[in-house]
Amino acid sequence: MSRKIEKIIVGGIIVLSFLVKIYGLAKSPPSVNFDEAALGYNAYSILKTGKDEYGNFLPLSLRSFNDYKPALYAYLSIPFIAVMGLNETSTRMVSAVAGTISMVFLYFFLKELVKNKNLRLLIFGILAFEPWRMHFSRVSLEANLSACFFVIGSWFLYKNRNLIKQKKNIFKAILAPIFFSLAAYSYHGARAAVPALIILFIFDPLRFFFVKSFKEYKKWFLKFKVKYLWLLVFFILLIMPVFLANKSSQVLTRFRQENVFYRYFPFTPKELLVGEKSVWLNLTNNPIYYFLGIMSGHMLSYFSPINLGGRVYAWVKGGVQYIPGFSMLGWAETIIFVFGLVSLIKNIKVNFKNRYIVYWMLASAAPAALTWNWFHPLRSMNLYPAVELIVALGMIKIAKILGKFLAKKKIGNIANLGIASFFVLSVLFVVLNEYNYSAAITHGEYQPGGFKEGVKILAQMQDKYDTVIIDSPHAQSYIFFLFYQSMDPKIVQACADKRPAPGVEGNLNFDFYKYKFAKYDWPQQKNKSKILIWASSEVIEKEIKDTPGANLIWISNAVREKATAIISKE
């Protein structure tokens, strides 16, 4: 196969994958979730005024729900919102594009691993439609954008490692830290993952297992590796503005809420602790043993096939990271991953590529491992391309075994056709699963129904009324009213002083324009005039109909269930 044909096929797979990712983007997932709405609306606000919803001029972090989201996703969304308006598609486009671009660099890595072109293309075709790629590229997620930059940075770090050392081509050499810093500007996790990867890359600790003395390692390190240290310094300089622009305590808000040290202390099950003065002095069930176990478990959970291919944890289910019917990988790929792990371990000494994949995995898992969750796909999204490379190693291994076997049986072509057809069906299942089944299953709590359908109706009616009462069980539902009617940012910015202070969690709704967040209370509210009510609590239809001048519109969610009611009273 000529290089030209290879390029055409690769280009075809990438284009197809992009089209599949953007097809029906406005309908699946059915409505934007809280974070998507926040990213989209802040992008819109910056587009219109140069300021976020709080009136901060060109911020590096979006205060949003007092969670200080990295702002790069919002900035990159601006062109799409400018062209397409503020809607689901324009808000999700950055993620779809990022998911597609990262595939290009996945292919570069595959070229390093798989020498056989046909096999490489088959592997690429399969990996291009992995469930995690499909799912996370169809939702606005800073983590997905960060993963894209992280892959690019990883590629340049790996590919230009000799240039970096020799400082031969300074432009190429600085590409890695530049893309890594973009990853850090996109998502919190990369701010820890990148330094971890650079440090692992420089020190190459696995190599340490194979040297006979520390002297030997030191000699090798000083001769070959010490020159890379500038990478780390350069990266830190590049991301310094994030920490300078915000108080570091604000940037670390999420970590304080979620860290493993606080949640699991004293690590040993309490019934096994003897004496209350110092838990660390327990002889038989020492907390250090359990703490190291928890940390090892957290790290290795990202290498665990069952986590990658089937098990869904409680904190995953019902959230944006839940892919119904899957975990992160396809089913067959999960089994193949096991073969890949064996292949990875086998050549770990001789092959820097293999060690680099391990460092990639460890560095990407590290930020997630420091939080209390055992396995958290969203916080570890930088590592899935590395997982895919391990799957590719497994596929090479299986292809070798099958190749030998099939050559003997002389049924190679039929078998190849069978295998290709099987994977085509698997890809088709992943795509269909994502389009509609996933949409039907995941609508609800984190992407509540009714807002997409109802806010536009409310917006058409509200001019004629003095007050709009919003009764919503969600702590941040205000964002949907901003997003779905592209509310003038100046109105929102004018309320910044009235909003909950930084650090406040819980209910962050605030009154703006004609909107007042209050409980639905018809016996009282029916006496008022020129009032419009958005009621998510139980509404008794008869009570409304019996009230002169009152009217009721039921709004359903994505699956035809009553989600909310708009009640008007003249």
Add this chain to the structure above:
Amino acid sequence: MENIFFNNFKSLAYPPTEDQLRIIGCFLGNIWILRFLSLVLLLVSLFFWYKLVFKITKNKIISFVSVGIILITPVFYILWLSFPFDCLKLAIALGLMYFLKNKNGFLLFGVSLFLVMFSFLVTSERSGFIHKLSLNDAKSEVQERFAAEDSLIDPVKVPLKIKRMVYNKYFIEYKEIINEIIPFFDTESLFFQEIHPLEQKSVVIFVWPEVFLLIGGVYVLAKYKNKKLNSLLIASLFLSLIDFLFNPFAVFRKFELILFPLSLIISVAIWQVWKSKMIFGKTVGGLIALASFYGVVANHVDLNKRPDFWLDNRPYFYEFVFKSIKERNLSDFNKVYVTSLVGKTENYCKYYLGSCDQNKFVFNSFELKEIRPEKKSIYAGFVGEFIGSDFKNNINSDWLTLVKDKGFTNLKTVSLRDTIAYKFGNDVVVGEVK
């Protein structure tokens, strides 16, 4: 003396399991004779494993360490303590592997057949894998998928013919089957049971530091190819998978055969650490081996401090119920009602009471919320059966008063750690009405 012993080794006081009661009659009703024979069977399986490994590796250290790792693991201890059929299965399976070692194809077929047959003969329960083979689950999932997608008001448009290509019972069957296989690669259950994220009911199989030795062992085995050793490992891993798929019991019992190949891989790593000249590898490997040993000791201490956390609580329930009944003069009562909420009660009745008059004993769940209990009767069951169940298992904290108000006297109660009868509370009550 006996009490002091059992206070320090609480797990040894674990009551007989249903498995043991099925055959305890053949051993004069003595649980310790049965446990001793179970231990002998497991030692026989270890003997075959040692011979098998030594024959291939010609290395006494690897063979001994492999056997030693199995010998000290908590799951080995629990198997002879509570599961005689599992011990028998392992002894026969390892014996077959030893005697068929030179006939590769026959070994795989013969031992697989034995494992499948054994799973059918020893219990009427069937594993999830067997249920999946019927295509019924696949058919239901196809219907469920179509129904879910049809519920969307505004779905992404996809032609029905394309949907039908994968939303059919055969493709979904593939999904169902492979989803039964993937849990075989459950590193959490195999190595992180001490801190399992799902807090599932199981026993420690390997301690967490051993996972690093496993990785080291895989490296050594993949690097220095020993065809015979690798064949043994692949064959025993395949047989472990068969056993895993057909075994319907708790996860540590599904994984009992994999103890053998994984212990061998770990022992290869330990042997490599032992003879290695790489100073860092040797130091780290040695520390991990020490940590593993510490972990095994820590887990045995844990198992003996809180056996009810690790082990099935149903035998505790039966022991408490029938010992409480035994303390009473049964001739004073017309009926004895014993709940059947947690399984077959008759065997336990015979074990603890000798004989159970069928006219007197009623083994069934009862509901006394709305009715008065019969006079001259003993009732033994969960608190929810006395005062009413709760959908979320939240039973009124003042339940003891409520039970007494129903006329019960001479009450004996115990609170179980686990919820074994959901909706009926964790407290067990034995009381009488005069």
